[in-house]
Amino acid sequence: xxxxxxxxxxxxxxxxxxxxxxxxxxxxxxxxxxxxxxxxxxxxxxxxxxxxxxxxxxxxxxxxxxxxxxxxxxxxxxxxxxxxxxxxxxxxxxxxxxxxxxxxxxxxxxxxxxxxxxxxxxxxxxxxxxxxxxx
Amino acid sequence: xxxxxxxxxxxxxxxxxxxxxxxxxxxxxxxxxxxxxxxxxxxxxxxxxxxxxxxxxxxxxxxxxxxxxxxxxxxxxxxxxxxxxxxxxxxxxxxxxxxxxxxxxxxxxxxxxxxxxxxxxxxxxxxxxxxxxxxxxxxxxxxxxxxxxxxxxxxxxxxxxxxxxxxxxxxxxxxxxxxxxxxxxxxxxxxxxxxxxxxxxxxxxxxxxxxxxxxxxxxxxxxxxxxxxxxxxxxxxxxxxxxxxxxxxxxxxxxxxxxxxxxxxxxxxxxxxxxxxxxxxxxxxxxxxxxxxxxxxxxxxxxxxxxxxxxxxxxxxxxxxxxxxxxxxxxxxxxxxxxxxxxxxxxxxxxxxxxxxxxxxxxxxxxxxxxxxxxxxxxxxxxxxxxxxxxxxxxxxxxxxxxx
Numbered sequence: 001x002x003x004x005x006x007x008x009x010x011x012x013x014x015x016x017x018x019x020x021x022x023x024x025x026x027x028x029x030x031x032x033x034x035x036x037x038x039x040x041x042x043x044x045x046x047x048x049x050x051x052x053x054x055x056x057x058x059x060x061x062x063x064x065x066x067x068x069x070x071x072x073x074x075x076x077x078x079x080x081x082x083x084x085x086x087x088x089x090x091x092x093x094x095x096x097x098x099x100x101x102x103x104x105x106x107x108x109x110x111x112x113x114x115x116x117x118x119x120x121x122x123x124x125x126x127x128x129x130x131x132x133x134x135x
Numbered sequence: 136x137x138x139x140x141x142x143x144x145x146x147x148x149x150x151x152x153x154x155x156x157x158x159x160x161x162x163x164x165x166x167x168x169x170x171x172x173x174x175x176x177x178x179x180x181x182x183x184x185x186x187x188x189x190x191x192x193x194x195x196x197x198x199x200x201x202x203x204x205x206x207x208x209x210x211x212x213x214x215x216x217x218x219x220x221x222x223x224x225x226x227x228x229x230x231x232x233x234x235x236x237x238x239x240x241x242x243x244x245x246x247x248x249x250x251x252x253x254x255x256x257x258x259x260x261x262x263x264x265x266x267x268x269x270x271x272x273x274x275x276x277x278x279x280x281x282x283x284x285x286x287x288x289x290x291x292x293x294x295x296x297x298x299x300x301x302x303x304x305x306x307x308x309x310x311x312x313x314x315x316x317x318x319x320x321x322x323x324x325x326x327x328x329x330x331x332x333x334x335x336x337x338x339x340x341x342x343x344x345x346x347x348x349x350x351x352x353x354x355x356x357x358x359x360x361x362x363x364x365x366x367x368x369x370x371x372x373x374x375x376x377x378x379x380x381x382x383x384x385x386x387x388x389x390x391x392x393x394x395x396x397x398x399x400x401x402x403x404x405x406x407x408x409x410x411x412x413x414x415x416x417x418x419x420x421x422x423x424x425x426x427x428x429x430x431x432x433x434x435x436x437x438x439x440x441x442x443x444x445x446x447x448x449x450x451x452x453x454x455x456x457x458x459x460x461x462x463x464x465x466x467x468x469x470x471x472x473x474x475x476x477x478x479x480x481x482x483x484x485x486x487x488x489x490x491x492x493x494x495x496x497x498x499x500x501x502x503x504x505x506x507x508x509x510x511x512x513x514x515x516x517x518x519x520x521x522x523x524x525x526x527x528x529x530x531x532x533x534x535x536x537x538x539x
Contacts, residue, residue: 061478
């Protein structure tokens, strides 16, 4: 399936949940130095550690920005534990496209920013946990 | 003069016949690596089929043949860049290894507080080795600015030079902008200050006549794979008196004269810097690649790639939504389509069978200076035509359509 499908371009041109939340529980900003893509995620969780609101801000290629737009839609109502379990195939299912290996990093950037934000929020050393983009 | 016939040249490159995404491949990523002609592929295959053996110490016939072939490659390269002696030619893995060799070895002979100057437009391979060696030995690293046209600011260079400046290391051609630095003048300035000049010639030797005696640079580094040869073979040229004074970079077999329990002595140039079994087949391929280019004539090669680059520049300048970063490009051209990320541009072009590069091109300090995150880079070579550029320009409309 084409990488630049209608749904991808729709999310890129008109992103969902764009912006930033006030007093968020989760806040993380990262840059992919190899292409300059930047994503910041802010999120609010309830007592059950369910995401009740999430927003993203950033800039970069169509793939990275469309992917995080879809991810923010998808994770609303999910628990942090469920989100930490999400992997490459979950994102590809969400996007509904095939991605050439060299662009996997673009697809995964947003989810990884959110996941490392969750790890920070839960007081775990997010730097020590290696999340492989290929899984 | 042999006429430059691209149609005939194309026939020598089997890969150019292949299709990518059902489209005829148009390869415009030559600044990253060039394709290989049959003459090179066959030379490597024949070496393995007929003469494969280890060099120097094998007394049998195959060993003798391999040794001769390997030395011959040094001589071919020496003639190609007009070195005084083939012993000034050291084979390495690539430009990066050549630059690391010089950086590690030479800075061992520097004193704390000595200074090194590099430029703003260096590839990471001519940036990071000096930066890191400066840290190890307590040296000062200075960065010379570039002018608006993309060339090194010579007035700034003169300002930066001091009595403590031991070495200046700069690119001959920028791998992002495609601008040519006047190495002859830079060498005069640097030598007047009694400093050493090292040149990253990775983007120039594949395209133009580089005469090391005429340029009077002390070191020149380049890669075989960007000039039709296989990957894994690179060149370091150094003036003999400098190479002789430098300590070896790698120790081991092939580079020693005598080994005692606590002391060793080194063998002659260039072997002092070629420890271990080298890339013999790579050298065979490089030998064939140089001969292929010599047959075309380097003046013709330079004319061809610079005419194509200028043609691309002219076509891109006609389009209102294109930002061009190269002001005076000869072999490489960097641009962006406004509001479309370089990676998206290149992904869509790939669907059309067109191979270009997008990113920071291993020159992050320059990309930051250009105030962007990534650029699209096109880099033609001997087998490309104006028709290839026309197809690329047309394909840019497809990119725009996707994002319309």
